Amino acid sequence: MASKTSILSKRALQLTSRRPTTQICYRESLRRAGMATVAPPVTQDSTSKRGPTAMVFMNMGGPATTDEVGDFLSRLFSDGDLIPLGRLQNYLGPLIARRRTPKIQKQYADIGGGSPIRKWSEYQCEEMCKILDQISPETAPHKPYVAFRYANPLTEHMYEQMFKDGFGQGKGGRAVAFTQYPQYSCSTTGSSLNELWKWRNRLEGKRASGEMHPPGSITWSVIDRWQTHPGLVEAFAQNIEAQLKTYPEERRNNAVILFSAHSLPMSVVNRGDPYPAEVAATVNAVMARLGFSNPYRLCWQSQVGPSAWLGAQTSDTVREYVARGQTDLVLVPIAFTSDHIETLYEIDQEVMHEDAQNNPGVKRAESLNGSPVFIQALADIAKAHLDSGMSCSRQMGLRCQGCKSERCLESKRFFAGEQAYTSNFVM
Template sequence: MGGPRNLNEVNGYLKGIFGDRDIMQLPMQDVLGPFIANRRTKKVQDEYEQIGGRSPIELWTKAQGSKMVKILDSISPSTGPHKYYIGFRYNEPNTNSAVKEMLQDGVTRAIAFSQYFQYSCSTTGSNLNELYRETKSLDSQGKIKWSVIDRWGTNADLVQVFANNIEKSLEKLDGSTKDTAPILFSAHSLPLYVVLRGDPYPAEVAATVGLVMQELRRRGVRNPYRLIWQSEVGPLKWLGPSTEHVIKTINKSSGGRIDSVVLVPIAFGSDHIETLYELGIEYRDLALSSGIKNYVLCPPPNDDDLLAKGMAELVKEHMENTGHLDNQIYMQCPGCESKQCRITKDWIASQASA
């Protein structure tokens, strides 16, 4: 999705999110979307001020992209030199800017590499819909041939990075709680109607959690764990249990036995407002006021070297298999009614057969 580079970009960024029907479908969305965005702007600006006045996601993405390309050039020199482009959904550098730059550079082969680990129609799906629209507008002759890495939440190096970061986070707890504190995996929630139509995101997040815990168990970590959901906004019903509710009640519901927790942002690749402010400030304060004495926030992968290696190897494998790792991308949700979704998937299929 990207993130605002300064406080003046917050309103436009929010309008992009609340106006995107791939993320949420609101009544009279052309009116209600901007209304919600305008009402939330000052609050969100204040939150960004507390984390430095901007989203750090562009900086992290550039750092990781540079590392990945350097590794890719070394392990797959015959397909290089390689270059990465950033195409955020709601702010610059956006998809339009990326495609324009690629055409100017004479690119003829490109991989749309989603930086969402787990697939959702609301995230990767929305970005791919936008990629389709921009390529049809800017590259009507089809100069660039595309393939897609649309999900990679079970990548072995990604699992290792999460397990490493969690182990380091557990070490910050004292001896009496280090082996018993719950590991709370927090992921961005979805509107419930999106889940009920068959969106694969909850299952794919759970798959990542399962593999990370399997690796931690192999290392001797025996802490209990739960998958919880954060960042719901607006009038819709969202997938739960919410991170806010769990943090608020876990100490009391356990009779005071649980006073330490480790929060893991399992679906976020890099730090941004949902990790730095929501988990790092807002929920930390809530935890301390709810009987949690030790609240440890595990960092997301950010620009971890092992993750860059995993990304480069994933791209190399993708190219060696001529863009066919699996056929998940072609399946719509069982309850999908989106014409654009089908159009985009058919376009991706046509790229594969070109």
């Protein structure tokens, strides 16, 4: 009998392969022109009772060309939710960005001249929406959008596109902010939601109309974490198993699996950020799915600046193990849902070539990217959320123990308060 996973994979492939030829040409021409895919105007589907629904993938983003690196870094280092620099954030952030721009431009040049994160984000969202149209017709049509925190398409650009497509501005409609960080952190998902809340208020909330929830504004709900979803776990496990099979059978079970996630400043960790625990939960779930077949460790990457960050660092871990003679290592980017500079440059070039000294036993599991199992998981998560009638998880409403941010408080209040309106979309 075929496994449940293989059936899901075939189903995802079947559903995601249905695309009219004209639509392919239209989207391809937009991609070649360097433009985001434009969603058609919103129309009520005759089979839909609660649609249309905007599905918004949130992520940090990445510069599409080396010319965009400076602006990308300036936004990144100016974000106090991600890199807290205190009262001088607005001065120090752009200054650090300018100093680092030439170095980071070279790194992007080395991986092809830009980040592939936009390509993968748009692809994953579009394919997920096709599946949702099939498995959740009552909320169809599902319109794909991408909102990046530091690169195009920025949150405000996404919001303006939604207006053009018929959402909000007196027309109402439902939108789901779907974080593409499986594990919640105030520095990542929290920052993206704070930005969404800011632009919502500027464009159709209190600052725009004088009302907190004016008639005909967009109703938002949030998928704020999904760190142990079975589909996510299965997608990671399959990629790890595929890489383990490349080792000789007598060495396979002794290869060390190194899960690598983006690190955080210890000031953020000590404030009570849930990210380290949620990453560890993903790691444990994946290893349980693998039957704890191999020794493993969780390590952290991408430390910036002289302040203390969560460790041990991935680069140090690989260097130490190789020096001890443990040269069969499988690196797994456990907090990333697609390739970008942290996988293609930091892991593939710096860690594997420099820290591992090009040792052939040091390998990396493929990123999730276009995995049908992963895209099916995204659709399953989205459908469960749409069916639940919840505006966000219970966890999201709870602030970190040491949180003093009024922006974070108001953002959480807003999205939790959307519950009163989200329930109108559940029958």
